[in-house]
């Protein structure tokens with residue numbers, strides 16, 4: 401507390417005397433038009449915090465940003481705040497390079513964690529500690545083209561809920577448009593496999609998804625995993641689905657926006673973009689929860705997106721300024737603006753409450769889909785999501801084997817088995833280091 405007071409005094413002194421501002425580097429992975437949006441948010445922070453100057457840098461994809469961070473830490477040039485994706489959480493904790501935000505919160509009487517959504521906190525808590533500030537939270541939802549549905553004789557207000565209904569809808573669309581439009585555009589990214597596993601309440605690894613002990617092996621070669629691989633493979637073979645190249649988010653969005661595919665699984669963070677793109681392209685779209693096999697047990701939506709990490713090794717005055725910045729980004733006003741501009745749902749209860757009572761969701765119901773999917777989730781380790789240090793490598797293993805399955809080299813059962821074996825190897829290799 402005493403130390404905090406001294407830092408505050410120093411910040412005030414710097415401001416009063418007009419001394420050099422405390423400069424903070426913020427790295428993020430939000431491409432496209434979101435680069436400008438985050439730059440504006442930082443400007444807003446700078447204007448209201450005259451003693452601090454946040455310098456924002458877009459550092460590429462989530463994977464690129466994490467790799468650049470690791471290189472910068474090794475070179476002694478690490479930024480103060482960095483956005484790290486969901487599955488980078490354990491590696492960040494193990495790397496020991498961050499100042500846990502839980503420690504900073506404990507010293508800051510102005511901060512109330514009780515305002516945050518418990519599901520979001522639960523994802524980011526590792527061994528009972530909160531290491532990073534929730535910021536951009538998402539889950540995967542179904543986007544479907546209501547206009548194409550209607551023309552093809554499908555009910556635009558009754559999107560498919562099960563894998564079986566989904567396959568049927570994909571068939572009808574593809575047939576109706578004689579292949580000029582396919583039913584489903586699949587973004588070949590492991591995240592969708594992970595989300596579809598949680599939706600069936602199935603795990604990704606042992607030790608309760610790594611939540612009660614460090615994982616020792618992958619556990620997704622099971623009935624739920626096979627149903628996903630078979631579902632995708634069936635649509636591929638029937639010609640009712642086209643997939644993108646690995647992790648080609650833009651390509652996947654474009655399949656939907658250009659009306660080449662009538663359905664897409666994507667992040668809720670695309671809702672705002674889809675709203676404007678559908679208008680420009682003259683179609684109406686809807687959103688829905690992720691489909692699941694008809695006989696699957698009830699599951700839940702895992703928190704996706706990213707969070708803000710404060711990197712250690714900087715002078716206290718800079719760490720304190722970084723804390724002020726991450727607090728600002730997670731504050732009610734910013735969270736509402738961020739939600740409306742993107743589709744990431746707010747990480748705070750008071751932001752949700754304000755939006756609800758202002759009538760926002762009555763006007764923009766697609767902004768509510770992911771939030772409802774989250775709030776209606778089962779509360780268990782599988783829905784909470786796996787925490788695995790080797791997650792980026794596991795994603796690669798899943799994506800590469802899906803690719804081989806689509807190419808006809810492997811059956812769904814073979815692809816899934818190989819993916820799980822590679823994932824277990826990655827977990828074991830990681831455990832040898834940490």
Ligand SMILES: O=P(O)(O)OC[C@H](O)CO
Nearest residue numbers: 485538591667669704705
């Ligand atoms: O596209 P985002 O930001 O919702 O993130 C999706 C995944 O969670 C990335 O790991």
